[in-house]
Structure formats: structure tokens, C-alpha cells
Amino acid sequence: MKQNQLKLYNTLSRKKEAFEAINPPFVGMYVCGPTVYGDAHLGHARPAITFDTVYRYLRHLGFKVRYVRNITDVGHLTGDADEGEDKIAKKAKLEQLEPMEVAQQYTDTYHRDMDLLNTLKPSIEPRATGHIPEQIELVESIINEGLAYEVNGSVYFDVLKYNEKKQYGKLSGRVLEDLMSGSRDLDGQGEKRNAADFALWKNAAPEHLMKWQSPWGIGFPGWHLECTAMSSKYLGKHFDIHGGGMDLLFPHHECEIAQGNACNHVDPAKYWMHNNMITINGQKMGKSLGNFITLSELFSGSHDLLEQAYSPMTIRYFILTAHYRSTLDFSNEALKAAQKGYKKLINGLRTCEKLSYTDTNEIEQDSKQMEQINSSIEQAYRAMDDDFNTAQAIGHLFNLLKKINSLHTGQLHPSQIGQEGFQKLIDTFTYFVTEILGLKEEKIDHQEKLLSALLQVYTEAKTARNYQKVDEIRASLKEIGIVVKDMKDKIDWAYEE
RNA sequence: GGUCGCGUGGCCGAGCGGUUAGGCAGAGGUCUGCAAAACCUUGUACAGCGGUUCGAAUCCGCUCGCGACCUCCA
Structure with missing residues (x-):
């Protein structure tokens, strides 16, 4: 295992920390997956690719990773006009379909798109609706701890009480007093003892489509419960990495920490990682903003904002050229540049396949060339070790590519870098591009x-x-x-x- | 209003105290039947104003501009 140098940014401490697995060589990683009520868009691609790369790199380092990414097919409440209504159920009524039919349909398209983006499948992909008993159990356990209360068939987490012993807001840097004054008037607000409290279980109205029997009557689980239920079930009460988009930091992940501490008396995750947003004209791309582009639109070029189609690997490359904690702005110009960059890299891959070592006594080894190659290789890995800096790693790969292309055109002779150096150059480049960054050749099909x-x-x-x-x-x-x-x-x- | 973050050359995007990031686009050159590719060379960059330092894009302060979260969201 080569875990010695890996550092990652922990949102919990707001610092880069050395990565030390809780129980090496095993690593448990939980990532918040999609709510399956619509086609996956560019924004979904970012965490999927970010944590796919984390998964790949941890495996490269020799860890045995259990990667859990959930499918949310129930739960979350919608805002504004449709307060209190289940997101999936609402969509179902709209299209005259069974709720589970909607969830299945969008789960399938999500999988299709993720496969195209060449993301590895998670070890376990649990569904919220498949873990209702676990979630009910969790609510009971939090009630038993005295940290939740029931009102009219709904159960709320008592944030004030929790905050007496633990710190609510430690992940997002919030202070409870500020939260209590700033909260909006939502459904169920009247039932809560305090504005900062959040629902663990919600009483379901008769017309509500997705509902289950519980000790508190017929209802459905609260917004944040499923992740606590499924992460602790498959990874244990305390696991290594929890990931997700920055927009989930508060309240979702904050609530997960509170729930985990309430029933398991321990922080659920040791390291919290958050990818930044994709923006479009400087503004967040999102479902609720109506400015999102779905992945299938991107792949086919069928959207008013798109000047052309962009292939899945172009999208993957585009996302990897920015550090995951930076915002990344969408534009046709940037995507086109990404397309060229990606193809340049892949042409390098093809060149590698064609190259073979030839020796000659007339040409001496060039130590400067060898140093440059070794340095680029080392720096590429160092960039990954430094909080998965794929952008920087790619920069060093392009420096390696120059050497590869020079070998190809004869401007650099294999003898100059020796057989060992030659092999290392070819192998590292190929391995890095395909296995670590997960980029592959898209064969033309004409x-x-x-x-x-x-x-x-x-x-x-x-x-x-x-x-x-x-x-x-x-x-x-x-x-x-x-x-x-x-x-x-x-x-x-x-x-x- | 509260909390947090960002502002890098024509564009994208790394860097986080001293070395050419890199890609795309542009210019010049090498190679080439032509072209392309490739390789070599190359430009006006660190929002503004102060400060700390031998030295700052990088640290501190202020100003301006932008964004995220505080409500489901990747």
C-alpha cells in the first residue's frame, strides 16, 4: 500500500489532512447519489466522476474500497408551490405512472449515462425504499435517546437538545442561534418545537402515493434519514469517507452527522469531501433554476445552448481538467477545447501502442531527457496525492505526451532514454490515462x-x-x-x- | 441579513511565498508532393489600493465585482 503521501481536504476541518484509513487496507466510502425523478444532467456527472476518480486512485494505492452510492427514490420534500409533496410522487401524477415506474426509468437512464462516462459501478447501490425498516428503527433509536419527539404522526429531531451535548453545525460552520432566526416558514413548521428541527418521519396525507406503516402511523421517511440508515448498514457506524456535492453540505450532511451521533454516538465519517458546482454563465446549473443541460442532450447536441454534440469522454475530460473543489463554468468554447485536449491524449494512447523499443549503440543516453520524464511522472502522482488534483496531473501527462510524440516522429530516439525509461514512459502514461483518470478511446462508428x-x-x-x-x-x-x-x-x- | 468561497494572459484552468503548469486559440520555425499531425520557439496574466517580507498571484487589511449555502438540489 502506498498510502503514505495521500492528502485530502476534509470539509470537517477545512484543511488538507493526511489520509489514514480507519482499518487498512479497507476503506469505506459513501457518496450521495441521485434523486431519480429526472434525467441526469451535467451536475450529476461531477460528483460521479470526482468520486469515481477517488475510488480509482484509492484502489491504485492498494486499498480495498467498498464504495456505496445510494439511489434516492423517495423522501425529499419539494419546496414552494408543492410543499410537503413527495418529489417522486408528484412526477408520477404528472405522467400517470406508478412512482416506482418513474424511479426505475430514471435509475436506468442514470446508469446508462454513468456507464457512458466510464465510471466504475459502486460496490453497493442501495435504494431508499428498500430500507424503510432500517429507517424506522433509526427513528425509534433517536427517540429512545431522547433526541426526537412525535407530533401528529410526524417525528422531528430535537436540534436544541442535541446541541446541548454535541455541536450542531460543525460541518457547515453554522451557529445554531443564526439558524433559528433565519429559517423559513415550511410545512410542519408549526409542529416543530424549534425552527432548526428537522423531520425524521413525516405523516402522509391520504393522497400521498408513497407511504409506509410505522409506529407513528402511515407516513414516509424524512429528508436525511436514508443516508444514515444505509451508510451505517453497509459501512458501519464510523467509516472513512463521505462524499457529495457542496450543495448538500447544509442541511443534508449536517443532519447526517447529528443523526449518526444521536443513535451511534460517533461521527459517521472521518473525512467529508465535497465537489463544487458546475456553473453556466457563472450561475449554478440546477434543476430548480431550469438552466440545466441533461447528459443525453450533451451527448447528442440537442439543446439550444449547445453548438454541437460532446462525447461522454469529452465531458469526463472537461470535468477532470478542473480541481473538484473549484467551480467549473460551462461554455461551448471550453467544451470544444476539452474535446481537442481529450483527443490529443487519446492519440497519444494509440501512439503508445505502436511504439516499440529499438536499441542502437550510436546514440547515447540523455540524462536530461530521462530526468524530465521521471520528474513528470513523479509530479503527476504527487498531484493526485495532493487532494486528487487531476487538473495538475493532466498537465504533467501532456509533458509526457510530448516525449511520446517525439519518439514517434523520431526527434527523440528510444536509446536516449534507455529501455527501462522507455517502458516506464509508455506504461505510466497509458495506465494513468486509462486506469486512474478513466479515459478511454471512443472508437468512431461510421x-x-x-x-x-x-x-x-x-x-x-x-x-x-x-x-x-x-x-x-x-x-x-x-x-x-x-x-x-x-x-x-x-x-x-x-x-x- | 447571516455563513462561506472566488476574481490568473484572447478563452478554459492549475498554482497558495522564490522554479516554464497544462490545454485551446494566435504568431514564427522544422518536417512535408499538398495538407494534417507532430516537434521547437513565442506573447500583453495574476480585480484595485495599501501593508508584511530580502522577495507575493501566493500572507494581512480595505475597496470593487461575482457566486454558493441558509428551502428540494450534484
């Missing part, structure tokens, strides 16, 4: 165009009576299962039967 170009050559060869070439083309196409058909007045092709 079968028709390629075939027609080839058949054009075939036709010309035939006209010129160059039958050797004609046979060659026919043979090579046959190898991939395609037969050339010489018709009376044209040349066509068909799949070999």
Missing part, C-alpha cells in the same frame, strides 16, 4: 462511410484491372465478416452469411 470509401478504391482498382488489389480488399473485408458484391451496375456489400 461503418457506412468507411465501407463506401473502401469500395470506391475497390471500384477504381477494378476499373484499372488491378486484380491483385481487388482481391486484397475483398480478403481483408471478409476477415471482418463483410462480403463485397459485384452487381451488374454497381458495387455493394453485405454481411457474410
